[in-house]
Amino acid sequence: MKLLILSLCIIANLSYNGKASLESFMPTKNNMILADTTKGSDKSCSRPCKFNVKPRRCTYDFEITPLIEENGRPTLTVNTLTPGPPIQVCLHDIVIVKVKNKVPNQDVSVHWHGVEQKGTPFMDGVPMITQCPIAYGSIYEYAFIASSPGTYFYHADSVAHQSDGVYGSFVVGQPQPSEPHSSLYDYDRSEDHTLIVGAKFDDLLTGRLEDVSRIRPDNLVVNGEETDTKIFVMQGYGYRLRFINAIALECPLLISVERHPMTIVASDASPVQPVIADAVRLYPGERMDVVVRTDQESGGYWVRVSGEGVCDGLSAHAMLLYSGFNYTNMLEQGPALETESSYETVVFGQQLRSLREASHVANKKSVYLSIDKHSSKFKDADIDFSYRSDAMAKKPFFPAVLSSEEKVLQINGKNFLYPNTPYLLKPRDVPPSIMCDIGKEDEHKEPQCLQILKLQTNEVIELVLANEGFNTNDSYTFHMHGKKMEVIATWQNPSSTPISKADIDKLLKDDSITRNDKNPPIKDTVFVPNKGITIVRYTPIFGGSWLLECRSCSTLLPVAILISVPISIPKLVIDALPSCGNYRPADTLLN
Incomplete structure (x- = not known):
């Protein structure tokens, strides 16, 4: 209750031009409820999540700006990056993101996809519903409590802005003993093992007057790359991977790991009864956490991402690399072509079952x-x-x-x-x-x-x-x-x-x-x-x-x-x- 009351006090002073500053609510000697007791740490919010440690105040500065990539393709970026900087926090941390709009003649806002805004509905990021748009040159401070663990992501509310590059991963961790499936894996390196898939277009969709939902993307990217994303693992262990479909158009994705069955443990940040699959299907905005056991011969294996719908025929790849493997030949040969018929089991989120039983509802x-x-x-x-x-x-x-x-x-x-x-x-x-x-x-x-x-x-x-x-x-x-x-x-x-x-x-x-x-x-x-x-x-x-x-x-x-x-x-x-x-x-x- 104290956290909730304090968070409301903090949210009440969010405006960049507000009457009071967030600094006025920093912990003092008489108010140590948010004190950081992790002495000697690097003060980063990306850290192992532990019990009996007070939450941190995690502040990020985002600048949304247009940029021309090396290949001449125009894009929108967050801090010159697309995808934008990953956000990694722990359960109950206070997340504060200062978003500055530097896109000329465009209004923007940022939605925190899947985050339950308990007590902070005005932080949901929907213009003219929960907030005013962020005009060019203006700053809006988002602030909310990371109240539920799991895999999320952030993106511009506009389909065009998101498609042009304004999106990024957002993971809320919790102490490992609290994870219901922690016994199934040895490592959860969310900083390195989160794969966020986006789509690339030949030109900016921002500012176009036609229906951009009909514009076909040119290619797919994993963590911003077509084939260069690497997942480093050691042989004989279980790893938790987090998949995010961050494509704003109607583009389902089929994802598989070569010669490695996946055990699905969570969908949309909610734990599920474990299911083994050869491939998973993610619809736009969906997330899925899987466990992969590195029990194959030491080497390199392709993580395949195939597009469907408006992305039909497009693909991207990442590499699962066992420790010590030289992947030069792997890059030269490239991945072999596979289709859905190559997989015995393909699972999507709505087929899964929750870990907890639903309450009986008499009147609905x-x-x-x-x-x-x-x-x-x-x-x-x-x-x-x-x-x-x-x-x-x-x-x-x-x-x-x-x-x-x-x-x-x-x-x-x-x-x-x-x-x-x-x-x-x-x-x-x-x-x-x-x-x-x-x-x-x-x-x-x-x-x-x-x-x-x-x-x-x-x-x-x-x-x-x-x-x-x-x-x-x-x-x-x-x-x-x-x-x-x-x-x-x-x-x-x-x-x-x-x-x-x-x-x-x-x-x-x-x-x-x-x-x-x-x-x-x-x-x-x-x-x-x-x-x-x-x-x-x-x-x-x-x-x-x-x-x-x-x-x-x-x-x-x-x-x-x-x-x-x-x-x-x-x-x-x-x-x-x-x-x-x-x-x-x-x-x-x-x-």
Whole structure:
């Protein structure tokens, strides 16, 4: 409780131009709750995590800047690096990241993917929902407690900014005896054995007006390299490897280690019942921890990463190198080509089972979300590009993309509309006319609205994510901000024909869809198969405004809903956070 109270005091003074400094909350003789008792250490937050040691205050300075790489390819970087600097901390450390935007004519923000922002929902990094965007030349301080161990990563909230290079790994460690699967491995060297996979593009996506989700990347990279990432091991031991799919587009990855089966021990930072696999499939934003035993002949072995979806045909490699092996010939020969048919077992996260049993839920609310593409219902004459001030009478607004013959992906027939002010911080300033309740979207006449699902703390709901497939043959990946979900079921129509709500209701009523109510995997990122459903159980245990979004679906019109859980944020905190000034998101300006 003391940590929580102190963290709130710290968060209340986050603004770079705030009324008080973080330094004013440093430990004193009378306040030693955050004292660092690890005498003689190098003061780095990347360290072995131990019991009975007070948490550290881990401060990072990030500058997001454009850069031209040696090969002439433009990119965005964090401290001139892509991926950005890895963050390695221990459980209960306070993480403070000062982000400075040095990208001209661009607003940015940073999302901490998978991190449960308990008590700090304004640190989630979603512009116009939890914060104001970081304007060019400005600084925003993120500060939160690393409250759960596991593998995470950070990335720019913008799909284009993330694709251009703004992403990096984020690992929260804990004392080894607390790790439920520590008996399965000898070494967890997360600084050296975390593999974060990104995609490279021929040109910057930042600033492009077209739908970047359709732009195909040129190649994949592991820790920023196509083939040069090396994992050094000793023969006869078990090693924990951490895989991260940091690609913002709909690009699943197939990952394997040559001649080395993998034991899966965690998915999306949550421990699972161990499963052995020849390869694992990671959807965009997913993470998976595996154990590899170095029980083969001493030598060098390829870690293969193969792209699917928009990345089909692309690949990247790393090297697993036994101690003393000369890998020169290995580089000259290159990896042999393998396909999914080469593997006997391929496992993805939603097939796994959690270590802990789920509590029985007597009363739960079911919410159906229809995911499909729809044709425009509007004519060119409906589109009004004229600028209007707030003092002028409002007219209906229809985005130009809806005037084309192309179908647009939507949830319950609507696209998400970002508000004119951060909803979490100043909900009363958001015009009620732009809001629509989930399930009642038909009452809103315009094609976009702020789609809100209002819940109470500890209210249990089951979200039926239904990729109906009447107008699309694509699968989609959704990410839940702020709080993990239990994946109850994943089902795809075996007849490969579209499905409707009536079809799903009947299947559920007849128990024709296999459910895992006992040990559902706990995840923050899930995929929804085409002409199929994914059912997730969600129980908000703390307040906030949380997006459930399909970031990779489209960058022209957002595909998301907002889950709103009551929370009272002190005025002191709101006043200390940077204000938006005259900023308005593009769709709000035109509206």
